[in-house]
Amino acid sequence: MYRYDQFDHQITAERVAQFRDQVRRRLSGELKEDEFRILRLQNGLYMQIHAYMLRVAVPYGLISAAQMRMFASIARKYDRGYGHFTTRQNIQFNWFKLQDAPEALADLATVEMHANQTSGNCIRNITCDEFAGVARDEIVDPRPYAEILRQWSTFHPEFGYLPRKFKFAISGAEHDRAAIAVHDIGLSVVKNAQGEVGFRVLVGGGLGRTPIVGTEICDFVPWQHAITYLESIVRVYNEHGRRDNIYKARIKILVKALGIEEFKRQVEADWQFTKNGPCTITEAELNRVSACFTVPAYEQLPEGDSAVEALQRDNKAFANWLQRNIKPHKVPGYAAVVLSLKKTGIAPGDATAEQMDAAAELADRFSFGELRITHMQNLVLADVRQSDLVALWKAADAMGMATPNIGLLNDVICCPGSDFCTLANARSISLAKAIAERFDNIDFQHDIGDIELNISGCINACGHHHIGHIGILGVDKDGEDWYQVSIGGSQGNSAGVGKVIGSSFAFSQMPEVVARLLEVYVRERHADERFIDTVRRIGHGPFKEYVYATPIAGDAKLDGAEYASLEKGTPYDMPYYSRRF
Secondary structure, eight states, X not given: OOOOOHHHHHHHHHHHHHHHHHHHHHHHTSSOHHHHHHHHHTTTEEEOSSSEEEEEOOGGGEEEHHHHHHHXXXXXXXXXXXXXXXXXXXXXXXXXXXXXXXXXXXXXXXXXXXXXTSSSSSBOOOEEOTTTTXXXXXXXXXXXXXXXXXXXXXXXXXXXXXXXXXXXXXEOBSSOOSOGGGSXXXXXXXXXXXXXXXXXXXXXXXOTTSOBOOEEEEEEEEGGGHHXXXXXXXXXXXXXXXSSOGGGOSHHHHHHHHOHHHHHHHHHHHHTTTTTSTTOOOHHHHHHHHTTSOOOOOOOOOSSOHHHHHHHHHOHHHHHHHHHHEEEOSSTTEEEEEXXXXXXXXXXXXXXXXXXXXXXXXXXXXXXXXXXXOTTSOEEEEEEEGGGHHHHHHHHXXXXXXXXXXXXXXXXXXXXXXXXXXXXXSOSHHHHHHHHHHTOOHHHHHHHOSOOEEEESSTTOTTOGGGSSEEXXXXXXXXXXXXXXXXXXXXXXXXXXXXXXXXXXXXXXXXXXXXXXXXXXHHHOOTTOOHHHHHHHHOSHHHHHHHTTSOOOOOGGGGSHHHHHHHXXXXXXXXXXXXXX
């Protein structure tokens, strides 16, 4: 994986020292909160409902075992023993004290990590296919390009104060696993008819208040010109993007207002001034960065393993895990393994310090010391010998990370919601827990098959509800949690935004709403047809009709003290804060 050079070390060290002094001045009263707010946000420090939240960048989701152990250490030293992996392939710590933040950043710097540009109106962490470099359907490994873009965008002097935050996602495979169509810029690394490498560029995608699937602005930008072309896109956005209305500030609004042809004309007009200029990527630079992504010392192994096959026949739990959590690898005899962070009863994406240490140990033992963080809020060990799968399964199961539910109903994407987030209108973690408990039957889940259930606690859509096969959006109604349901959303090559089926539901009604949607699917599906395919074939009507046909009684348990306490959380004494962000 990529390692810091002298510039990265210097930048990170100087930033930590700078923030340490800023925190000292805030604690002494020299800085007021309104003066300090932008400074802490530039270092990934938010104020949430109960405490500060520190968001740490994991560039393109790739992390070493040592870095994962540092996350575990941060969780123990400065938090409450756990961290939360996000849809942006970052990690968030939810219970920080202000005075601890500089020390935590200094600790992170020792393992070449930071929180720069995890907040603010700048280019955020660049996300990537979690199976980059090992996927069988990969055309080009996108990670060197993602790293080049990371270096280009970090502290870019022109793009530090964009109209709004800006997100890139990049994939190099036939199948998009990075949800590139719902990012400000989505990049697909491709080859043309001559075998030359370049980028298909999508622009103006995004979720939130106005969900839009990105539009192709160019079908092939030669890799040498990636930076200059992308810089022109961001420059046009920076010049014309609205700063008078936060809700209309994203590039998707600008592209929609101008039209893709006019937006493209302006981008290409700007590009004429920079194309072939100093930011042209040279072969030497690409080779320099690519060399950091060394190919592991793979062994020559047979495809398949007799011990694995034997246990698969005799042990249903292991067979289920193989079916759902193991992904094909381009090297014979190896597999990519997804460690599930979606065990019932646990907030989706949460991992304890013990689990993080265990995941690091598994990476060292089975996967060349590296892990990936997925935008589906799980972990990946990308290079596991198939002959090690039995031992890995037992070790992961002992730590609660072998739930065989990847791609199934309980593999829920979920934002922190009003259990933590100041922006949220409703609980999402609590609802994910309630739904997971209702459908905590792995046989039933396997019968339902592939389905994506995404939950957001507010319209900002951190839980990607718009692109869930079933999407749930929390809304506030007279101080109560209510939920709007959409179906038919999808990510990947056929990305689309789901359609709302009708009026919203109370918290305690939601598990039954999901059950009714599934009943329609089971009744109407063809053999081997996924939920999303049934929705596309028969439309929303039958689902809507059945869900609203008869009144839905609320589950009394979900109105009880257990779920009420999740919303209230734990009081936290911290004087230096603002209530928002």
